[in-house]
Amino acid sequence: MSMLTLGVLASGRGSNLQAILSEMRAGRLAVRLGVVISNKKEAQALHHAKECPSLFIDPAAYPTREDYDVALLQTLQEHHADLVVLAGYMRWVTSVLIAPYRNRIINIHPSLLPSFPGLHAQRQALAHGVKISGCTVHIVDETMDHGPIIAQSAVAVREDDSETSLSDRILEQEHRLLPEAIGAYVNGKIHLDGRRVWVGPLSGSES
Ligand code: GRF
Secondary structure, three states: OOOEEEEEEEOOOOHHHHHHHHHHHOOOOOEEEEEEEEOOOOOHHHHOOOOOOEEEOOHHHOOOHHHHHHHHHHHHHHOOOOEEEEOOOOOOOOHHHHOOOOOOEEEEEOOOOOOOOOOOHHHHHHHHOOOEEEEEEEEOOOOOOOOOEEEEEEEEOOOOOOHHHHHHHHHHHHHHHHHHHHHHHHOOOEEEEOOEEEEOOOOOOOO
16 A cells, blocks of 8 residues: 655644654654645744655745645645645645645644634633643644544643743643654544544444
């Protein structure tokens, strides 16, 4: 069976991309990396992958978000991406990209969705005083940080947490959860039933 190809979109440091790469390089994640794309020229994420092109596509060169996403779509297709991973991609994705990749775009978000979507999720969690936060891998739909949830990992909030210390502990979980979710996806273990996602064999299907 041929390997699935990933396209990764990232805007910053790219530590989630590094986590994916280290699982691939250790032989624990059987995927090909087709392309890394960033909307930020200075993104560190553009320097991590040796196994594929890493491309900056400049949003300033496109009049609308939709036009930009046409360029993303073309680039992802040129590089044969089967699954698109938003790994710290800090830009709204439109239906121009979502429709042709329906249920084939996943995002990692640093909160237990549906709590605290959007920017500064860890700051929002602290401001709200929750005792447990964490991270979520979900399928991307047309609403931000909203699509069906594949996997979550909980992190206890400490009394003395700052935004940085909480973010660091959540990030550790992100680095485990995102490659695991990609692994489940590529092994055909993700079953979608409306908003509910089952990972692994459906209960009752085992003999
Ligand atoms: C992560 O916390 C991710 O969940 C959020 O932005 C951060 C990106 O980190 N969307 P990195 O660029 O993968 O290091």
